Amino acid sequence: MKQLRRLRDICLKDLLIVAKDRGSWIVLLLTPLAVIMVASFALGPAFEGQLKATLLVVNLDQGAIGRQLTDSLGQTEGLEVREATEAQCEALEIDGKTYKTCMMVPDDFSSSILTGSNTYLTVYVDPSDNASRPFLVGMIQGAASRLSGTVAAVRVSVAEVLKFAPETDPVMVATDAAPVAFQQMSGEQPVSVDVSSSGSAKDVNMFDTQAPGYSVMFLLFGVMLGAEGLLEERDKGTLGRLLVAPVARPAILGGKLMAQFVIAILQMTILFGIGHFVFGMHLGRSIPGLVLMVGMTAFTATAFGILLASAVRTRRQATSIGTLVIILMSALGGSWWPLSIEPQFMQTIGHLTINAWALDGMNALIINGKGFMDILPQAAVLFVMGCGAYLIGLRLFNFRSS
Amino acid sequence: MPLVVAENLVKRYDQLTAVDGVSFTIEEGQIFGFLGPNGAGKSTTISMLSTYLDPSGGDALIDGFSITREPRKVKDIIGVVPQDIALYPTLTAIQNLRFYGKMYDLGGEELDHRCRELLELVGLWDRRDSRIEQFSGGMKRRINMAAGLLHHPRFLMLDEPTVGVDPQSREHIFETIFKIRDSGTTILYTSHYMEEVELLCDYIAIMDKGKLVASGTLKELLAILGEGGVIELEMSAPECPEGLEAELGRQQGVTSVKQQDGRLVISSKNSAHSLPPVLRVLEGSGCEVTHLEIYKPNLEKLFIHLTGKELRE
Numbered sequence: 001m002k003q004l005r006r007l008r009d010i011c012l013k014d015l016l017i018v019a020k021d022r023g024s025w026i027v028l029l030l031t032p033l034a035v036i037m038v039a040s041f042a043l044g045p046a047f048e049g050q051l052k053a054t055l056l057v058v059n060l061d062q063g064a065i066g067r068q069l070t071d072s073l074g075q076t077e078g079l080e081v082r083e084a085t086e087a088q089c090e091a092l093e094i095d096g097k098t099y100k101t102c103m104m105v106p107d108d109f110s111s112s113i114l115t116g117s118n119t120y121l122t123v124y125v126d127p128s129d130n131a132s133r134p135f136l137v138g139m140i141q142g143a144a145s146r147l148s149g150t151v152a153a154v155r156v157s158v159a160e161v162l163k164f165a166p167e168t169d170p171v172m173v174a175t176d177a178a179p180v181a182f183q184q185m186s187g188e189q190p191v192s193v194d195v196s197s198s199g200s201a202k203d204v205n206m207f208d209t210q211a212p213g214y215s216v217m218f219l220l221f222g223v224m225l226g227a228e229g230l231l232e233e234r235d236k237g238t239l240g241r242l243l244v245a246p247v248a249r250p251a252i253l254g255g256k257l258m259a260q261f262v263i264a265i266l267q268m269t270i271l272f273g274i275g276h277f278v279f280g281m282h283l284g285r286s287i288p289g290l291v292l293m294v295g296m297t298a299f300t301a302t303a304f305g306i307l308l309a310s311a312v313r314t315r316r317q318a319t320s321i322g323t324l325v326i327i328l329m330s331a332l333g334g335s336w337w338p339l340s341i342e343p344q345f346m347q348t349i350g351h352l353t354i355n356a357w358a359l360d361g362m363n364a365l366i367i368n369g370k371g372f373m374d375i376l377p378q379a380a381v382l383f384v385m386g387c388g389a390y391l392i393g394l395r396l397f398n399f400r401s402s
Numbered sequence: 403m404p405l406v407v408a409e410n411l412v413k414r415y416d417q418l419t420a421v422d423g424v425s426f427t428i429e430e431g432q433i434f435g436f437l438g439p440n441g442a443g444k445s446t447t448i449s450m451l452s453t454y455l456d457p458s459g460g461d462a463l464i465d466g467f468s469i470t471r472e473p474r475k476v477k478d479i480i481g482v483v484p485q486d487i488a489l490y491p492t493l494t495a496i497q498n499l500r501f502y503g504k505m506y507d508l509g510g511e512e513l514d515h516r517c518r519e520l521l522e523l524v525g526l527w528d529r530r531d532s533r534i535e536q537f538s539g540g541m542k543r544r545i546n547m548a549a550g551l552l553h554h555p556r557f558l559m560l561d562e563p564t565v566g567v568d569p570q571s572r573e574h575i576f577e578t579i580f581k582i583r584d585s586g587t588t589i590l591y592t593s594h595y596m597e598e599v600e601l602l603c604d605y606i607a608i609m610d611k612g613k614l615v616a617s618g619t620l621k622e623l624l625a626i627l628g629e630g631g632v633i634e635l636e637m638s639a640p641e642c643p644e645g646l647e648a649e650l651g652r653q654q655g656v657t658s659v660k661q662q663d664g665r666l667v668i669s670s671k672n673s674a675h676s677l678p679p680v681l682r683v684l685e686g687s688g689c690e691v692t693h694l695e696i697y698k699p700n701l702e703k704l705f706i707h708l709t710g711k712e713l714r715e
Contacts, residue, residue, distance in 0.1 A: 002507060009504040013490070020492045237486035241549070244452040245505045246477040400454070 003251040010242075010255025011262070014229070018263055027225060028267045032218035033274060039214065040206035040279070053132045055139070056084040056092065056102035063110020065147070068182045069121075070105065073143050079136075092126055100129040101136040113151050114174050150181045157181075204367050207281035212362040213335035215271045216297060216355050217326065219264050223305035224322035226260040230309045231318055234401050243399060253394060257302055264298035284365035289372040293365065296379045297358040300386035304354060306393035329353040357381045405430040405465055405557055405588045406451070412459035413446050413612075420446040422612035423460070428557075428590060428605070433583055435603030436592040437701060439711075443612040444592040445485060448559045451590070452482045464557055481555030481587075485562045487542045488549070491535035495526060495545050498534060499552060506553035520548040523581065525574055540571020547578060558582060559590045564598060576602065596701040606701070610709045620701075627699035627707055628657050628669025633677060635666040635684070636693035643687050653679040660707070667707065669699075 018024050059066045074081040088094045089102035104122040112119035123140055125133050158173045233239040242252050275281035283290055312318045330336055333355025339347050350356045361378035364370040406428035413421040421443040428434040436444040449455040451462055453473040461468055467475040489498045499517045508516060521527040524544035534542060543563055564572045579602060583589055593599050599606055600620055607617040616623055650659045650668060655676040658669040670676040673696050684691060706712055
């Protein structure tokens with residue numbers, strides 16, 4: 001009982017020290033909040049479909065079909081079409097401003113289609129642009145597909161007319177049928193796609209996708225500060241003073257870890273709270289589930305802190321090695337981008353990190369609208385990881401300064 | 403009656419032996435001084451007595467409890483004032499004391515009263531709500547000392563408590579130590595400042611290279627050099643002629659003669675009486691004296707006499 005009281009008093013003392021230290025609050029709250037806001041506002045338009053991509057177009061076609069195609073692209077949501085010359089198209093530059101993609105329609109485009117020949121659209125791309133190129137090329141390919149479908153329909157129509165009136169000029173029939181068919185092409189499509197979000201969070205915003213990842217990363221940085229604090233206590237003799245007092249070692253470390261755990265919970269709660277009340281971040285439909293995930297993440301991160309403190313000899317090492325490990329874990333574990341875009345082997349490696357399991361659980365709750373029972377496996381894995389890290393850390397930590 | 407009995411304490415680190423078979427006893431109510439240069443093994447000895455370090459060999463009993471077998475009981479009896487300022491710099495003086503008091507199960511009014519008593523003792527009650535980081539080095543040392551006294555330890559270990567402090571704080575620390583001694587607390591005091599040990603300690607042990615090289619009261623220790631004084635001579639010839647030491651030893655009042663680094667160190671019951679015959683003998687032997695110094699014995703000279711080097715080397 002005495003040792004529990006001492007554990008509590010050590011925890012309260014550490015909390016008081018952190019409360020008085022403005023530098024800690026900058027790392028724990030202001031920095032993550034700033035990074036989350038920047039990432040959310042910067043990437044939000046792209047992720048939420050509000051970003052407009054510009055496609056340069058050179059239409060050399062003498063007939064109407066080329067114009068029909070470029071008009072069709074101009075009506076595409078999220079796409080702006082800008083006319084260019086051949087030279088500008090090849091250089092992907094107009095008046096000093098660079099563009100990512102340009103489509104060139106050949107001069108015999110309409111006539112080739114009307115006479116039943118195949119034709120080609122030439123597309124110039126910026127090889128360094130991996131972000132908008134798939135979208136722009138996809139748009140051109142979609143428009144080309146729709147056009148090919150329409151041309152096929154016109155050809156079928158011509159063939160049917162020729163069955164009943166073989167003396168008819170096929171080019172004349174095609175010329176008559178083409179405008180009607182192309183009007184159909186640019187009008188309402190007979191088959192359209194309705195996109196729905198899975199789960200309960202129908203209107204996921206950027207804070208939903210960015211806040212958990214960065215929060216977990218900065219939680220780990222906060223814990224790294226705790227590890228440095230533990231080593232500082234050892235170096236400056238305050239830990240030694242506790243060792244010569246009647247305080248059991250588990251009570252000393254337990255108190256310090258308890259304080260770090262409370263700080264981690266507070267940090268996540270404040271970040272999610274600001275995200276929710278100020279920026280409209282969703283918290284999912286299971287608050288108990290989110291509480292469990294935050295708790296398990298804080299527990300495991302705290303255990304990582306003691307493991308870090310036990311694995312290094314100096315505070316400088318804790319900073320450098322800790323920063324390296326946290327950045328690697330964040331990159332591998334999905335704090336910066338969705339784990340799902342990584343190759344399978346990277347996803348497997350990523351699941352060796354705290355970040356991956358924490359984000360699997362949090363994303364399931366916040367984005368996919370899963371319930372308490374659904375995230376129990378992730379919580380269990382975090383708990384096991386945390387216990388392992390604690391046991392190894394407690395075994396290896398050197399209480400005495402060398 | 404001894405409160406502390408240390409027997410053959412040893413501490414080894416790989417190839418280095420920091421403390422090499424140290425034995426001593428400390429009587430209850432005594433201020434026992436460890437004097438020695440940095441690296442002599444004083445702090446390591448305190449670390450073992452305070453149960454911070456496990457001895458590599460030997461043992462010590464504090465109030466009958468073994469530091470190796472009963473460290474938890476020892477911790478209740480001892481108080482330690484480490485050489486480092488082991489305080490939390492962003493907490494106030496009273497927050498630090500309250501925290502350490504709670505580690506010794508003090509609480510409520512008893513803790514409040516004790517904090518006030520100690521802050522008044524070290525003269526910093528008015529600064530109780532100031533952060534430690536705002537204090538001078540001397541003030542930090544005084545709070546550092548107060549933190550080791552919260553639980554009324556029977557045996558207090560002070561490890562170089564005046565390092566880096568201003569003269570005013572040093573005086574304050576000395577006054578505090580005497581008050582603690584007067585309250586019945588037994589004190590182990592380490593320092594490499596000879597004057598402090600001479601002033602404060604009832605019994606002195608001189609350490610060098612992990613070993614006790616001499617121990618006793620100040621009077622007993624100084625008697626090793628000679629009660630009346632020491633005549634130290636440097637001569638043109640580095641070595642004395644054969645038989646000169648024996649002849650000098652027979653002169654009036656001379657108690658010992660020793661050659662050290664080309665100098666003759668002559669201890670005497672009365673240096674004023676011994677000097678003329680000594681000089682006559684040297685003149686007769688053809689030795690030319692280039693430098694002569696007469697001084698009263700002190701710990702600094704004793705340390706040189708015993709180890710061949712200065713205390714602050």
